[in-house]
Amino acid sequence: MTAPTTLDALRDHISAKLSRAVADRNAAWRTPVCATAGPQARVVVLRGSFESGRRLEIHTDRRSDKVLAMAAHPEIELCFWDPRSGEQLRARGTAVVSTEGEEVERIWAALPVGSRLPYLGISAPGEVLSQPDTGLSSRVTAGESEAGRDVFAVISIFVERWDWLEIGSGGQRRARFRFPEPSEAGAIRADWITP
Numbered sequence: 219m220t221a222p223t224t225l226d227a228l229r230d231h232i233s234a235k236l237s238r239a240v241a242d243r244n245a246a247w248r249t250p251v252c253a254t255a256g257p258q259a260r261v262v263v264l265r266g267s268f269e270s271g272r273r274l275e276i277h278t279d280r281r282s283d284k285v286l287a288m289a290a291h292p293e294i295e296l297c298f299w300d301p302r303s304g305e306q307l308r309a310r311g312t313a314v315v316s317t318e319g320e321e322v323e324r325i326w327a328a329l330p331v332g333s334r335l336p337y338l339g340i341s342a343p344g345e346v347l348s349q350p351d352t353g354l355s356s357r358v359t360a361g362e363s364e365a366g367r368d369v370f371a372v373i374s375i376f377v378e379r380w381d382w383l384e385i386g387s388g389g390q391r392r393a394r395f396r397f398p399e400p401s402e403a404g405a406i407r408a409d410w411i412t413p
């Protein structure tokens with residue numbers, strides 16, 4: 219057991235681990251499973267963690283099934299797993315998909331060409347192809363990569379609940395943090411719960 223032993227310290231620990239996952243491409247929590255209604259689940263890259271981990275950000279193609287799923291049911295859960303520390307985090311919240319506006323423009327402008335490649339396919343994710351790949355390569359120039367802007371979408375997850383579980387040879391610990399909605403006054407509710 220390596221994580222802190224008080225709920226306050228654990229909250230800071232989780233928040234720091236989420237920030238590290240955004241900054242470090244080798245961090246275990248970098249690639250959570252993203253679950254939407256269906257059920258549908260897929261791996262994504264964690265691109266942003268704000269307000270101490272209470273708003274998380276991922277990037278996607280606006281034409282993807284996950285965006286369709288979120289339009290109908292915006293409830294979403296990201297599930298992170300770190301095999302080295304034995305920590306799972308399930309961050310549940312409400313997804314807001316943005317395809318335009320100053321913030322989206324700023325995020326797109328900062329994306330390196332390599333990160334824009336997934337948005338350069340002519341056909342939408344999930345469409346049938348005559349060949350297994352799209353033929354995209356890293357030889358795309360910055361100017362050419364602008365073509366991906368139209369389909370680029372930012373998904374913000376406003377987190378309502380963290381469910382943290384640690385497993386190890388010393389046993390298991392589980393904690394739940396419930397966050398009030400921004401419009402609600404009220405404190406964060408934190409509890410140890412049965413694993």
Ligand SMILES: Cc1cc2nc3c(=O)[nH]c(=O)nc-3n(C[C@H](O)[C@H](O)[C@H](O)COP(=O)(O)O)c2cc1C
Nearest residue numbers: 249260261262263277278279282283284285343344
């Ligand atoms: C390591 C890894 C990272 C991925 N990162 C993303 C991502 O950040 N955004 C994304 O839309 N898809 C990402 N994908 C692809 C998704 O898992 C999924 O195949 C794709 O988004 C289509 O999902 P959908 O049809 O359910 O929308 C990633 C896949 C892997 C294996």
